[in-house]
Amino acid sequence: MYLTCEEEATLSGEFGTAKQKAMEILVALGDIYGADKLIAVESSQIAGVSYKTIGEAGLEYLTQLNGRVVIPTTLNPMGMDKFKWEELGISADFHAKQMDIIESYERLGINSECTCTPYYKFAPLRGSHISWSESSAVSYANSVLGARTNREGGPSALASALIGKTPNYGYHLDKNRVPTLLIKANFELKDSDYGALGYVVGKIVEANVPSLFFVSIPKNDDLKALGAGMAATGAVALYHINKIVERPVDVIEVERGDLDIYSFEEPDIVAIGCPHCSQSELMKIAKLLEGKTVKKPLWICTSREVAHASPHTVEAIENSGAKVICDTCMVVSPAFEGRKMMVNSGKAFAYGPSLCKSRTSLCTTQGCIDAACSA
Amino acid sequence: MITIIKGRKISKGVAEGKALVTKNPISFLGDIDPKTGIVVGPNHELCGCSIVGKILVFPMGKGSTVGSYVLYQLKKNGLAPAAIVNKYSEAIVAVGAIISDIPLVDCLEEDPTISIETGDNVRVNGTEGYIEVESWRKQ
Numbered sequence: 028m029y030l031t032c033e034e035e036a037t038l039s040g041e042f043g044t045a046k047q048k049a050m051e052i053l054v055a056l057g058d059i060y061g062a063d064k065l066i067a068v069e070s071s072q073i074a075g076v077s078y079k080t081i082g083e084a085g086l087e088y089l090t091q092l093n094g095r096v097v098i099p100t101t102l103n104p105m106g107m108d109k110f111k112w113e114e115l116g117i118s119a120d121f122h123a124k125q126m127d128i129i130e131s132y133e134r135l136g137i138n139s140e141c142t143c144t145p146y147y148k149f150a151p152l153r154g155s156h157i158s159w160s161e162s163s164a165v166s167y168a169n170s171v172l173g174a175r176t177n178r179e180g181g182p183s184a185l186a187s188a189l190i191g192k193t194p195n196y197g198y199h200l201d202k203n204r205v206p207t208l209l210i211k212a213n214f215e216l217k218d219s220d221y222g223a224l225g226y227v228v229g230k231i232v233e234a235n236v237p238s239l240f241f242v243s244i245p246k247n248d249d250l251k252a253l254g255a256g257m258a259a260t261g262a263v264a265l266y267h268i269n270k271i272v273e274r275p276v277d278v279i280e281v282e283r284g285d286l287d288i289y290s291f292e293e294p295d296i297v298a299i300g301c302p303h304c305s306q307s308e309l310m311k312i313a314k315l316l317e318g319k320t321v322k323k324p325l326w327i328c329t330s331r332e333v334a335h336a337s338p339h340t341v342e343a344i345e346n347s348g349a350k351v352i353c354d355t356c357m358v359v360s361p362a363f364e365g366r367k368m369m370v371n372s373g374k375a376f377a378y379g380p381s382l383c384k385s386r387t388s389l390c391t392t393q394g395c396i397d398a399a400c401s402a
Numbered sequence: 403m404i405t406i407i408k409g410r411k412i413s414k415g416v417a418e419g420k421a422l423v424t425k426n427p428i429s430f431l432g433d434i435d436p437k438t439g440i441v442v443g444p445n446h447e448l449c450g451c452s453i454v455g456k457i458l459v460f461p462m463g464k465g466s467t468v469g470s471y472v473l474y475q476l477k478k479n480g481l482a483p484a485a486i487v488n489k490y491s492e493a494i495v496a497v498g499a500i501i502s503d504i505p506l507v508d509c510l511e512e513d514p515t516i517s518i519e520t521g522d523n524v525r526v527n528g529t530e531g532y533i534e535v536e537s538w539r540k541q
Binding site for chain 2: 074087
């Protein structure tokens with residue numbers, strides 16, 4: 028891989044150990060993936076923030092890092108709501124370790140907004156190169172916003188944040204962004220169907236670039252759920268909607284019956300917001316909760332940014348007894364572990380059993396609200 | 403007799419030790435206990451073996467990118483492999499080896515999981531990108 032004089036100097040340690048290690052990471056990845064050079068990226072989004080996920084291993088690594096990021100960088104959800112952690116049943120020990128992790132990131136100059144939906148605050152422009160690591164955010168940025176990123180790991184996104192560059196391979200290149208598979212959904216989809224579809228087809232699509240044809244017209248919230256599902260059960264970083272494919276590719280036809288993963292099992296807890304809810308999703312939930320009172324814990328996960336922008340909607344939701352929580356989610360927080368959980372998200376349905384050791388059932392948003400409000 | 407096998411340098415440094423070889427990919431998050439350096443993945447063919455100080459030879463890494471941090475923790479605890487040899491490195495192990503200063507070489511002229519046997523003396527040169535193997539059978 029070609030390196031500029033400055034990049035060579037960074038690799039030799041002329042700008043300090045943190046940047047040297049970061050450059051070693053980028054160069055190794057560039058070699059592994061056949062990149063011709065490094066390219067500048069405009070922002071970085073770092074996965075591996077929750078103490079539940081990265082544990083002592085990640086904490087030990089982060090606390091010894093010294094440096095400053097050179098591009099706008101945000102974080103993925105952590106293991107708790109920064110302020111409502113006690114309400115969530117998080118222990119003081121966990122809280123202390125989690126804050127150590129956040130402080131380590133902040134010391135590097137990273138904005139500790141913890142969300143998988145950073146694009147609601149700042150959406151990368153079409154064609155811009157970024158280095159993001161959370162799989163649903165990567166999918167949304169590539170597919171809905173038309174930006175360009177690979178599915179980075181937490182450490183490689185961090186390396187990009189310290190250097191401001193990434194190796195030029197994968198989805199940064201036009202040739203890798205063309206559809207390699209066609210998926211036709213021959214029925215109307217709505218609400219949680221998109222996430223369910225993502226869950227079901229992800230395993231088949233793996234790391235292909237699908238072009239999906241729908242009968243119904245998906246909105247951005249629908250695409251967010253679809254992308255998250257496909258990224259969870261598969262390795263889909265980019266998909267297209269209604270894009271004609273020039274060359275012969277496999278076609279997968281999906282029928283309504285293929286989404287037979289819905290179930291109703293009386294839950295202990297209901298969790299919505301994987302990925303984090305948008306403003307419109309919060310409003311929809313507030314409407315469904317109007318005049319109702321929850322009888323079971325109902326947690327609505329969103330970014331602090333979106334919650335702050337929607338104070339009346341948050342208030343309306345919480346009038347029912349439901350809780351709007353920020354900075355975290357049901358997948359990376361220990362608060363949801365070992366409980367029977369109902370979700371409306373294909374991605375949460377995929378991760379619930381493994382990461383939360385929870386019996387997880389997938390239901391529609393209305394079904395989730397109904398379950399939370401019934402005794 | 404020492405055989406030299408050329409490969410690709412991924413993480414620099416030189417180290418030697420006894421080889422521990424597997425044909426199963428390794429997910430450092432989950433398969434390895436960072437507190438003991440022992441393989442705990444119940445379905446892994448090396449389950450129960452210690453990787454501490456070994457030249458760990460396996461096809462590639464898999465699983466969560468947290469695996470990179472597990473390698474770091476192993477090194478910090480003094481329980482890391484002395485070096486790693488992969489058939490084809492992927493991001494998790496490559497990044498983990500780099501941040502932990504564990505020499506790593508991949509893309510060798512021969513499949514290392516066939517050419518190297520558990521118990522062989524192996525010297526890994528991650529700076530130049532080659533390994534030296536002395537079969538245990540000839541000792």
